[in-house]
Amino acid sequence: MLEHVLNARSVAIIGASKNKTKRGYQAIKTLLADGYEGEIYPVNPKEDFILGLKCYKDITDIPEKVDLALITTPARTIPKILENCGAKGVAGAVIIAGGFRELGEKGRVLEQEMVDAAKANQVRLIGPNTSGMINLKSRMNLVGIQDPPEGSIALLCQSGNMALTLITEATIRKHGGFTYYVGVGNESDIKFHEYLAFFRNDPDTKAILMYVEGMSQGREFLQEAYNTSIEKPIILLKSGRSDKGRKSAGSHTGSLAGMGQVAKAAYERAGIIVIENSDELFPVAETLSSQxxxxxxxxxxxxxxxxxxxxxxxxxxxxxxxxxxxxxxxxxxxxxxxxxxxxxxxxxxxxxxxxxxxxxxxxxxxxxxxxxxxxxxxxxxxxxxxxxxxxxxxxxxxxxxxxxxxxxxxxxxxxxxxxxxxxxxxxxxxxxxxxxxxxxxxxxxxxxxxxxxxxxxxxxxxxxxxKTNFVFNWREKAKPEGKAIIQAAVDEGRHVLLEHEAKQLIKLHGAPTSVGGMAKTADEAVDIARKIDGHVVMKIVSPDILHKSDANGVMLNIGDDSQVKAAFDIIIENARIYNPKADIRGVLVAPMAAKGLEVIIGTKIDEQFGPVIMYGLGGIMVEIMKDVTFWVLPVSPASCKKMIEDTRSSVILSGVRGQKGYDKKTLRKLLGICSELVESYPEIQEMDFNPIILYENGLDVVDARIILKK
Missing domain, CATH: 3.40.50.261 (Succinyl-CoA synthetase domains)
Structure with missing residues (x-):
C-alpha cells in the first residue's frame, strides 16, 4: 500500500542542513516555499533549528507520527537509518544517494543490505539513486524543481534530466501538468507495476507517462499495465532499444531476440502507447490525458x-x-x-x-x-x-x-x-x-x-x-508422458532433449511432426529406413551437439540400404571429429520432408518479461533476413494471427504470382501449441523449431530442439 508514501502527511528530512548547497537544506526550503500541507521534521544531531523549524537528533526523537523520510545522507549510512525509521513506524523512504549496484559488486552488496533492512522494518523505498518525488496535490516537492505545473498526468521516470525536460516543456507550453512525479531510480524495492496500481486508483490522474531504462519485474508490470490501460492511457519511452542483448549458443531464438523487439511488442499488447522520439513524449501524454x-x-x-x-x-x-x-x-x-x-x-x-x-x-x-x-x-x-x-x-x-x-x-x-x-x-x-x-x-x-x-x-x-493478460496457468495441460520425457533427461543430468525426445513431446500436444526412430547401429538404421515410405533424412543424436549441420551430422535424401549404412558411418565419424568428447547416442532416421515454405518458431526466457515466443521466415533465411516477430507468452488465437501478419513475409503465405498459399490455420495452431508447451512444462528454457515446412495443407516440424533450465 503506497498511500502513506505518495500521499504522506508528514515528512522527516534526514540529513537536514543549513548549508544552502545541500539537498537537506533545499528540500526544506522548497517544502516551505510551496506550502506543503503536511508537517516537516528536520533531522540532524548537530543542529537545533533549520529554517525556523525544530531539528531532531534522530527520527525516533520526533514525538508525532511520520509517514515519509527523505534520506539525503551517504549510501553507507542508510541501512542503519532504515532500522530507526522502522522503529518510528515510517511508511516509506526516498533514497537520494547513488553508489549502489550501478558501481559494481560492492555496491550491489550494499544495496541488498539496504533492501533487507527496509523489508525487516516494513519501510517501502523509492530509489535509491533517485532525484526524489513530487505530489503536486499536497505540494510535497522533494525534488526542488521550481513551480512544476499541476495537471492530470502522473510521471514515472528513471532519469532526473528527463523528468526536468518534461516538466520544463509543460511549463513552457503553459498547458498540461502533473499529479505526481516519482524518480523510480534503481527500483530496488517499489516496482514500476506497484506505482501503476496506485495511479490507476488515483481519481486525479488521467494518464501515466513513463521513461524507462530498465525494469526488474517485467511480467508483473505487463499484468498490471493490462489492467490499467483499459482505464487510463499509459505512454512510455524505453531507452536502450539498440542493445541486442546477450546471444545464446543454444538456439536461433536467443541470438535474434533484441531487447527492443521484445519490449515494444510486449508493451503494445498491454495497451501501452510506445513512443520512440523524446520530443513526442509529453505532447502525446498531454493529448491522451485531455482527449x-x-x-x-x-x-x-x-x-x-x-x-x-x-x-x-x-x-x-x-x-x-x-x-x-x-x-x-x-x-x-x-x-x-x-x-x-x-x-x-x-x-x-x-x-x-x-x-x-x-x-x-x-x-x-x-x-x-x-x-x-x-x-x-x-x-x-x-x-x-x-x-x-x-x-x-x-x-x-x-x-x-x-x-x-x-x-x-x-x-x-x-x-x-x-x-x-x-x-x-x-x-x-x-x-x-x-x-x-x-x-x-x-x-x-x-x-x-x-x-x-x-x-x-x-x-x-x-x-x-x-488480449491475453500475461498470466500463466503452469502445468495445466501437462501430460504424464511429457513429464516422463523431461524427467528422464533430468535424471541423466542433461539440459537438452534429444531430437526424437523433443519431437515426441511436441507430438503429444498435437504438433505435426515425423519422429522417425533412433538407430544405434547401421543395421538398425536400415531396419528403420525400410519402414519409411520414400527417402529418409539421417541426423546425429548427441546431447553435446546442438547444431548438427555444423558437425556435418545431417545427410539428406538417403535411399537404398547401402546408402543408409554408408550415411550412418559417415555421420558418426563426422561427429567424432567435430567433438571427440561428445556423448554420441546414435543416428535419427526420419522421413525426408517434401519441399515447401520454411518458417521458424522458437521460445526463450527473457530477463525482464519471462517466456517469449518468436516466429518468422525459417531455414538459413532466418539469419539473413531476420524477418521475425517476438511476443510475450502466453498467446491467444488472435495473437497468433497477428504474429504472422506482423512479418514482412506474411504476404507469401497467401500466395503470390499465381502460386498457391500455405496453411496458415495449422501454423496458427502450432504457435498456440508452443505456448501450451511452455506453460505446461516450466522446466523448458528454450525451444527452437527450424525449419518447419509449410504446405498448402498441413506442415511438418522437421527439426526440433528443446533446452531445459539448468
Missing part, C-alpha cells in the same frame, strides 16, 4: 492551406490512420459556407473561406464532427494567427471560434487537435483552446503523431477482450 480516444481510426483534416493539408494527410496515412470518407450531406453543408474554390473532400481546404471571418472554422468543425464517419478532427494551418498575420480585428472571430470549439471539445465524444504556426505567439484564441483542454502545437509532425496515438489507443480498447 477521448478515436473510436473508428478515421480522422477529418480541416486546413486553410493545401500544403499543410497534404502533409497532414501523408503523415496520418503513414501512421495507418484513415482519412474519413465524408458523407454527401457533410460536403453539401460545407459548400454552403465555403467559397467555390474550397475542397470539401477530406482533407478539407477552406481556400480563403476564413480570411474575412475566422469564426467559420468553428462552423466547419461542427459540420465535420457531426459526420458519423469522422472519429476526430485535426485543424492545421494559421488558426490563432489571423489577428497577428493579417488584421487585429480578425482576432475577435478567432476567439469566438475558440469558445465554440471548446464547447464541442467538452462533450468529449470526439477529439479536437490544433496545429498552428502561431502556437508560440501571444494569441488569446490559442490560449482559449488550451483553457478548454484542446491541444495546440506548432509541429505538424507532432500534431499528427498525437492524433495517431489517440487512434492507436482507441483501436486497443476495441480489441481489449481478445
Amino acid at each position: 477521448p480516444p478515436v473510436k473508428n481510426n478515421a480522422i477529418a483534416v480541416l486546413a486553410d492551406g493545401g500544403g499543410h493539408a497534404t502533409i497532414a494527410a501523408d503523415l496520418l496515412t503513414d501512421y495507418g490512420i484513415e482519412l474519413a470518407d465524408l458523407s454527401e450531406k457533410t460536403k453539401e453543408n460545407l459548400k454552403k459556407i465555403l467559397p467555390e474554390a474550397a475542397s470539401v473532400a477530406n482533407p478539407v481546404d477552406v481556400a480563403g473561406g476564413t480570411d474575412a471571418d475566422p469564426s467559420i472554422f468553428a462552423d466547419c468543425a461542427k459540420i465535420l464532427l457531426k459526420d458519423p464517419a469522422v472519429g476526430g478532427l485535426l485543424m492545421v494551418g494559421l488558426f490563432g494567427g489571423y489577428g497577428i498575420r493579417f488584421e487585429k480585428s480578425l482576432a475577435i472571430g478567432e476567439e469566438q471560434a475558440a469558445h465554440r470549439l471548446g464547447a464541442m471539445g467538452r462533450k468529449r465524444s470526439k477529439p479536437i487537435f490544433v496545429h498552428s504556426l502561431y502556437s508560440a505567439y501571444d494569441s488569446h484564441a490559442l490560449d482559449l483552446l488550451r483553457h478548454y483542454d484542446i491541444p495546440v502545437h506548432d509541429s505538424l509532425d507532432i500534431a499528427c503523431k498525437s492524433m495517431a496515438c489517440l487512434c492507436t489507443y482507441g483501436n486497443y480498447l476495441k480489441t481489449y477482450h481478445a
